Amino acid sequence: MKYKLRAFFSGRNGIDDLGKALLWAALIVMVLSLLFGVMFLYSAALAVLCYVYIRALLRNVEKCRAQNEKYLSWRNLRKLRFRQRKTHKFYRCPQCKQQLRVPKGKGRICITCRSCGAHFERKT
Ligand SMILES: [Zn+2]
Structure with a gap:
């Protein structure tokens, strides 16, 4: 069995x-x-x-x-x-949808995507 x-x-x-x-x-x-x-x-x-x-x-x-x-x-x-939720914020690139990680608490910053080079502003 x-x-x-x-x-x-x-x-x-x-x-x-x-x-x-x-x-x-x-x-x-x-x-x-x-x-x-x-x-x-x-x-x-x-x-x-x-x-x-x-x-x-x-x-x-x-x-x-x-x-x-x-x-x-x-x-x-x-x-x-x-x-990493207390030290970083995560965004998605509006053009290529790549995940991007930026430091938290820096105010309004311009984020540059490493894979496609697109720029966009977000509050961190
Ligand atoms: Zn991108």
Whole structure:
């Protein structure tokens, strides 16, 4: 039995960081929807749970790993921005949409985009 289970799960993605985050989000939404009686949110959370388990059992490991890597880079960027929120402000270049980081508390400054050279003013 143990061998059969191991053989079944070998070569499958399993629950990665994206799966864990989705599980927690679905659990929180389920609890909130039960507390406030919003049943369509409960159904949506159930759908997310089904997606997580289907994703965990998929054999297309490369696609799941690519999704997980994308999620991890997004999460690490959020963590970095949260850690630097008291010392820096983040803006997006209006022309090329590049993320720009400027020091906070310098008043109204002219920001120059490093990738396209566009200038724009913002209060920091
Ligand atoms: Zn730019």
